[in-house]
Amino acid sequence: MTTKIAILGAGPGGYTAAVKAAQMGADVTVIKKDQAGGTCLNRGCIPSKVMISTAELLRKMQKAGSYGIALEGDVRADMPALMERKNRIVNAQTDGILKLLNHHHVRYIRGEGVIRKNNLAAVRTNQDETHHAPWDKLIIAAGTRPFELPELPFDGERILSSDHALNLQTVPESLLIVGGGVIGCEFAFLLSALGARVTIVEALSRMLPLPSVDEACSTTLQREMKKRKIRFMVDSTVAGAAEKDGKLNVEIRSSPSGGNGSGGKNDPVFQQVDKILDCIGRTPVTPDIEGLDALGVETDEKGWIQANEKLETGSPGVYAVGDILGPSKIMLAHAAWTEGMAAAQNAMGGEKSMDYDRVPGAIFTAPEVANVGLTQTRAREAGYGVRADSVLFRALGKAQAIGDIAGEAKIISEIDTGRILGVHIIGPHATDLIAEAALALKMKATVRDLAETIHAHPTLAEIMMEAAMKAMDQPLHG
Amino acid sequence: MKPMDELIIPDDLLFGSNHEWIRRENGHARVGISDYAQDQLGEIVFAELPQVGDTFKKDDAFATIESVKTVSELYMPVSVEIIEVNDAIGDAPDLINQSPYEKGWLIVIRPSAPEEFDTLMTAGEYIGKIKEPDSQ
Numbered sequence: 001m002t003t004k005i006a007i008l009g010a011g012p013g014g015y016t017a018a019v020k021a022a023q024m025g026a027d028v029t030v031i032k033k034d035q036a037g038g039t040c041l042n043r044g045c046i047p048s049k050v051m052i053s054t055a056e057l058l059r060k061m062q063k064a065g066s067y068g069i070a071l072e073g074d075v076r077a078d079m080p081a082l083m084e085r086k087n088r089i090v091n092a093q094t095d096g097i098l099k100l101l102n103h104h105h106v107r108y109i110r111g112e113g114v115i116r117k118n119n120l121a122a123v124r125t126n127q128d129e130t131h132h133a134p135w136d137k138l139i140i141a142a143g144t145r146p147f148e149l150p151e152l153p154f155d156g157e158r159i160l161s162s163d164h165a166l167n168l169q170t171v172p173e174s175l176l177i178v179g180g181g182v183i184g185c186e187f188a189f190l191l192s193a194l195g196a197r198v199t200i201v202e203a204l205s206r207m208l209p210l211p212s213v214d215e216a217c218s219t220t221l222q223r224e225m226k227k228r229k230i231r232f233m234v235d236s237t238v239a240g241a242a243e244k245d246g247k248l249n250v251e252i253r254s255s256p257s258g259g260n261g262s263g264g265k266n267d268p269v270f271q272q273v274d275k276i277l278d279c280i281g282r283t284p285v286t287p288d289i290e291g292l293d294a295l296g297v298e299t300d301e302k303g304w305i306q307a308n309e310k311l312e313t314g315s316p317g318v319y320a321v322g323d324i325l326g327p328s329k330i331m332l333a334h335a336a337w338t339e340g341m342a343a344a345q346n347a348m349g350g351e352k353s354m355d356y357d358r359v360p361g362a363i364f365t366a367p368e369v370a371n372v373g374l375t376q377t378r379a380r381e382a383g384y385g386v387r388a389d390s391v392l393f394r395a396l397g398k399a400q401a402i403g404d405i406a407g408e409a410k411i412i413s414e415i416d417t418g419r420i421l422g423v424h425i426i427g428p429h430a431t432d433l434i435a436e437a438a439l440a441l442k443m444k445a446t447v448r449d450l451a452e453t454i455h456a457h458p459t460l461a462e463i464m465m466e467a468a469m470k471a472m473d474q475p476l477h478g
Numbered sequence: 479m480k481p482m483d484e485l486i487i488p489d490d491l492l493f494g495s496n497h498e499w500i501r502r503e504n505g506h507a508r509v510g511i512s513d514y515a516q517d518q519l520g521e522i523v524f525a526e527l528p529q530v531g532d533t534f535k536k537d538d539a540f541a542t543i544e545s546v547k548t549v550s551e552l553y554m555p556v557s558v559e560i561i562e563v564n565d566a567i568g569d570a571p572d573l574i575n576q577s578p579y580e581k582g583w584l585i586v587i588r589p590s591a592p593e594e595f596d597t598l599m600t601a602g603e604y605i606g607k608i609k610e611p612d613s614q
Binding site for chain 2: 227
């Protein structure tokens, strides 16, 4: 008998689970409230990268003279044209997903999913029709939305969420970004390059205060912010904002969780800005899924769904994948689709477990930041005898040739064996370069393996070879 | 890179162990990096300087200088409070290369432990140090 699988959500977690399950012979129904592709495609990864492409191109064009290009007149962002480009690309990708699902004979119903009872879901469409989707197995991939601070409710005009920021028709003259995590930092560089005067406020003591991000990457990124005149404040929180003279008067205080800022400045600081962009995190859509609680799916107090390494929830036959699993897992699109495929296999009788130790991180600031594996601190805590070896990008001919010399690559390796435990890169195309490191970790490669792999010249990829040589105490250019 | 005899090492300055110079001025002191240091660094593209009011102990890292070749931290030769920072460096970091002792000064400081000045090198001692084969 064919296994019936219902999937709530068609983002990276949902649609890949659907394709995998269909390939394994299941009868799959995908229920999706809004456009296919989820947060990644519509309100995250793709639109932000389209905007970042324009922003960085604009920045380069403003330095055209130094590249030997004579540009006459001013170059500036054309936001309506940029939004059109973004929408065109997003829509094409969405169509692609729908075609993919269609190709695999996945039943796709657009509407609000409701859990009627165990083994039965219903979908209320916009046209007020109700479709039924009986299931043997259920995969919840419904995702998240931007977290809203109660004292700063989103209005799309003055107080923006990341959703609003990806649909801007004009560049704000000045902007305060709350939260120095991945999303906040990406927007800081992006909007500053498009012409906004940006301040970014973070409660902890560094930008990108993630345990997976090497401290040196934060330090370098902060220096790059200074170069671009992006004002950043660490150990600080936004206490409130009031309308004043047509702008927002924002009060910024030392945060209780952070250490002292420089010089022991504890008095509140006030900043006048046109808009505030809130990037302090995401919240699960779990409360919106009608009927879910009747299934016995466990969630924590914030609504994040609890699942084991096989993506099984507390309710038999019910799996959960993607962002809805929350920050105790890894909230990235590529983690979601790996989880999606594992959950699909398990729903079809498999025993796949998720391995979260080798999920690369990719942060599209300028310069980019990427990492995979352990930081030095975490490696030591895990009991390894480690060494850290870095090489600056400016040691490479290619970096000098393209005029992007900021940053470095660092390899964390085990002293006795040379085994690579972690790689941390900040610099041009870091998010692409990290793929070699992810493979090195998967293959349990040593620094010798990397040092003895011939890397084409002149490329940025050479930095991995140079760092590996340094880790063998045989540095060449680095 | 300049040959030794072309390096400018003014007689009236004191030098820290990491190529910083200090010029005493009316109870304060002005600090920068030596001609040798700027020559070794190459074309300077960015200087990350502290803020007025910051305090540092002797040997604390207080600034980062980025050149096309390298990224170097600068270390405080004596314990200080920063009372002035050279704003011109932001838009013209190559002032440090062109005029390391005049226009390319970095900070003005109020020393918090004047006795530490005894640990600094004279110009002659500094020249001796940079002539050593393993000096960086």
